[in-house]
Amino acid sequence: MDFFTLVQLGDASIRMAIPLLLACLAGLFSERAGIFDIGLEGKMLAAAFLSAAVSYTSGNVWVGLFAGIGISIALSIVHGLASITFRGNQLISGVAINFFAAGLTVVIAQGWFAQGGRTPSLSGAARFDGLDLPGAFTRMRDKMQASPGMQFYSEFVSGHSILVYIGLLMVPLSWFILYRTRFGLRLRAVGEAPEAVDTAGISVVGLRYSAVIICGILCGIAGAYLSTAVQAGFTKDMTANRGFIALAALIFAKWRPWYALGACLLFGLFFAIDNRFQNIQLQVVWIIVLLVGASVAMVLYAVKRERIDVIVLGGLSAVLTAIALATWMGSAGEVGLAGALFETVKVPSQLIQSLPYLFVVIVLAGFVGKAIPPRAGGEPYVKER
Amino acid sequence: MDKMPKWADVVLVPVVSLLLAAIISVIVFWSVGQNPWEAIKLMAFGAVGTSDFLGYTLFYATNFIFTGLAVAVAFHASLFNIGGEGQVLVGGLGAAIVCLFIPWPHWTLALLAGGMAAAVFGALWVAIPAYLQARRGSHIVITTIMFNFMASGLLVYMLSDALRPAGQMQTATAIFPEAAHLPSLNDIAGLFGSELFGRSPVNISIFIALLACVGVWLLIWHTRLGYQIRAFGQSESAAKYAGISAVNITMIALLISGALAGMMAVNNTMGINTPQLVDNAAGGAGFIGIAVALMGRNHPVGIIIAALLFGALYQGGAELSAATSIPVQIVVVIQALVIMFTGALDQMVRSPIEGLFLRFGGKGVGAPAAVKE
Helix, strand or coil, X not given: CCHHHHHHHHXXXXXXXXXXXXXXXXXXXXXXXXXXXXCHHXXXXXXXXXXXXXXXXXXXXXXXXXXXXXXXXXXXXXXXXXXXXXXXXXXXXXXXXXXXXXXXXXXXXXXXXXXXXXXXXXXXXXXXXXXXXXXXXXXXHHHHHCCHHHHHHHHHXXXXXXXXXXXXXXXXXXXXXXXHCHHHHHHHHHHHCHHHHHHCCCCHHHHHHHHHHHHHHHHHHHHHHHHHHHCCCCCCCCCCCHHHHHHHHHHHCCCCHHHHHHHHHHHHHHHHHHHHCCCCEEEHHHHHHHHHHHHHHHHHHHHCCXXXXXXXXXXXXXXXXXXXXXXXXXXXXXXXXXXXXXXEEECXXXXXXXXXXXXXXXXXXXXXXXXCCCCCCCCCCCCCC | CCCCCHHHHHHHHHHHHHHHHHHHHHHHHHHXXXXXXXXXXXXXXHHHCCHHHHHHHHHHHHHHHHHHHHHHHHXXXXXXXXXXXXXXXXXXHHHHHHHHHCCCCCHHHHHHHHHHHHHHHHHHHHHHHHHHHHHHCCCHHHHHHHHHHHHHHHHHHHHHHHCCCCCCCCCECCCCCHHHCCCEHHHHHHXXXXXXXXXXXXXXXXXXXXXXXXXXXXXXXXXXXXXXXXXXXXXXXXXXXXXXXXXXXXXXXHHHHHHHHHHHHHHHHHCCCCCCCECCCCCCHHHHHHHXXXXXXXXXXXXXXXXXXXXXXXXXXXXXXXXXXXXXXXXXXXXXXXXXXXXXXXXXXXXHHHHHHHHHCCHHHHCCXXXXX
């Protein structure tokens, strides 16, 4: 792997990370104010569809972007109604919004464009193109022959759509709003101790609605980015679970903006690697070391703890060890067991595609540091008890 | 406390929610240029218009009873198992392995073994999210969603690699031996010389689903474990104070939930006309279970009714999309609206009805309206 491949990988990570980052910051505002939002996915999807549809019909991508933000805010307000005004279950509301968007985008896309649940492809002013910063090479051949610093500048820094730079700017902006303004202080307070905010004479409902609307704006940008910058048009289920991964990144980031950037870049890198290396070959010995190593680690963790830990982790490590043995036996055809250790086997592509989700579970398991959510998160605020 | 009579709570509130969902669906039909009245007529005919269609409706309802019960049991413990979809897929793997590799002499034995395997596989698939929720506080909703994706990956791998017979194009297992094929209701009707249910796949497992309803009813309301589950769901701290182990109840409730979801696989593998496990076998049933449980108020009787309704919706939606340009995703939209109105916006529907009963009803007048904020 040469330097340019690395730069390309970094470039792809950024592109993968931006929608995650925007959704993650959206969730951050919402959850910091005490509103769990599992519906990030649905809002992004709705925004992706509407921004592509409006960009196509109007021919102007900015109009599309605002339409996307609009629908995302509308869904946010529905979520706000359910979880703030009517004090319903926030998880259920979010799930409903996800299904609503997943179904409605396809139904409407089919009804309007009759292209099997997608929008016509966008081009020209109906799409966000990459911005070429001054002095950057744009042709692949020039880039490959340039000096490392120039490669980095041309491929990694330059050439992204404007939404990428906006997304990255959102990180310091969010930090500033949350930690350096009065609104941010109150917003964080309303997620920790809404009764205190209420006692101070500040509207809990007002603050929570503003947080939910900010969440809608950010999800709207994320969705529009997917359908008008990354892809040229909307396709069914194009958000591909980014909303859920953003939530995991949010927990990983412990509800902090700068950490969120780090977490999303990490997940972005994961996806970039995933896309680039679909065909991974491993020697059997490494598979055995990996699986048996994980099993031993789990058993060691469980052994001094309660019975339930021993049962579950013991069972899981038995399964992993069995897979390791099965791989070993399976590749020992003519070469014998010893020779089989150095045979290479192809890792199933389904497993590679599942790795980001597995990674999310490992992150959520909290073995990467303890995450403490906002104290009043998920609970509707009742003024008088 | 009693602001309205019980019938209003269990009948009126869901019906009003359903009406609201229907109104928005009508708007959706309009916005894509489809005459709503025509669409509803097509859906109704597609759901119950012929004996075949009715059979399909019952077939889907069987699925939704299982997944609805699965979601409901977890809801009673205040846990949200959104992973039914994955548990159904992995349960199907269990049923397929048992049916393909063991030569069963008779379908009754195959049903017993297949059902057990499906339940065990479904339960195992939720075991890790359950454990992480119980011991590490990892959010069950996100982990089960992740496990859904991993389940579909696992299924595609198994169906395109390990379990696919050589030379078969379809990503599916081999067709199960005849002894592992459950008799359809049409076969049973045939014994009495009737042609009822035509070629539809509705089969004997609908009775298993009804038995499961009785089982869940007994479990939740008539056993100590069920009491503990409900107590834990109502108040975790009170349950802990009463000596109920949070870890155990979380694990047990979710394992039962996963087993129920897994058992759905009996219907959609061993029960279908060509018994085999196919790709994407769950077809969204795991998610529809959420709507079914919410609408059925987590009670087996309510779940049966809601499952019949969603079975009709699912089958009617399929016929609608075959006859018009409306895609099947219209069912997902209606399902989302039902979840929204019966689940999250329950209070919005309930408060005005409560208000009406307070004003005009006889019994609840004692409570002043000002008690609520």
